[in-house]
Amino acid sequence: MTTALVSNIQKCCVHDGPGLRTVVFLMGCPLRCKWCQNPENLATKPIVLFDTEKCARCGRCLPYCPHGCCTLTADGLRFDREACTGCGVCAEHCYIDAKTLCGRRMSVDETYQAVMRDQVFYRDSGGGVTLSGGEPTLHEAFATELFRRLQEAGIHTALETCGFCSSRAMLRIARHTDLFLYDFKALSDEVHRKWTGQSNEQIKENLSLLHEMGKQIIIRVPLIPGVNDGDEFERMLQYLLRMQGLRKLHLLPFHQVGASKYVLSDVGYDMAGVPECSVDYAQEHAVLAQNYGFDVNIGGWDAAKN
Structure with missing residues (x-):
């Protein structure tokens, strides 16, 4: 049975492709972008998100952890992540949701059934299903099979990707993908390595x-001052100009909305x-891109009114 680790299935999204969409977030990513907005999805196994501000220090979860990861101290609840296996038993017994389990393994069948509950919204709005992450190409077989079934049902498919995977995997998934929302973070390999941990070749x-x-490809540039x-942004535009017809560009300005997630998942x-x-x-960078002939919007699909 083909499965993937799913962190969330989010309904009625408007920034991840045309129309109303259901976005399936898969866990695991080969990059380590310093500005990542979904650090919980970097993990390759389920993780317990722990909100210390919500924690009542009641100790109710302590006897349920099979590995003794939780200890009540004078300073509050101590949570040993290194010993944690992500079983989520402690989260099940946290009655105020200070602990929540992120990630569960789902089959293609389960995921297909979940997203097809919203098919009336897709058809009425011209929407569909988007795979995001993490990096969904890490789950090549899962993504390919899910998208194949969705296309057979007449549902539009979109893939949010950093593009860092084998060409074989990308081409296989591409056969059943209607739209690529393709991240382009830097042209310089040196800059890309410094800020994401990997080459961009x-x-x-x-x-x-x-x-x-x-x-169909829309380039998405996370604009990080x-x-x-x-100059790096302008060189990126000049590089993209070589690809005739590739002129849709979404600028995603850096923000701190996802900062709290780093605390919950204990990621630096x-x-x-x-x-x-x-x-x-x-806006200055949007105007620059427009001067090069790109169709630009700031913030994603909703802002584009597409």
Whole structure:
């Protein structure tokens, strides 16, 4: 049975493709972008999210943890993540939801049945289903089979991807993908390695392959001041101009909305305290891209009114 680790199935989304959409978030990612807004999805196994501010220090969860990960101290509840296996038993017995389990393994059948409950909304709005993450291409067989079944049912499919996967995996998934929301974070390999932990050569290769296939692609640039703005941004535009017809671009200004998730999942956050990208600064870059001939919007699909 083909399965994937699913962190969330979010309904009635408007920023992840045309119309009303259901977005399936898969866990695991080969990149480590310092500004990632979904750090809980970096994990490759279920994780317990722990909100220390919600915790009542009642100790109710202590006897249920099979590995003794929870200890009540004078300073509050101590949670040993290294010993935690992500079983989620402690979260089941937390009556105020200070602990919640993120991630459960789902089959293609289960996921298909879940997203098809919203098919009336897809048909009425021109929407569909989007796979996001994490990085959904890590779940090649799952994504391919789910999208195949959705297309057979007449449901529009979209893939949010960083593009970092084998060309074989990308081409296999592409056969059943109507739209690619393709992240392009930096042109310089040095910049890309510094801020994501990986080279961008495979990402550029996969983008070229999808373009040659004639796939519908929207480039999404997370605009991070001091990282990929200014001259680096302009070089990115010049590179993209080589691909004829690839002119839709979404600018996603850096913000701190996801910062609290790092606390819940105990993941280090290098962007804490970094100023957000202002509306005016994003607009300056949007105008620059428009001058190069790109069809630009700021913030995603809803802002584009597509």
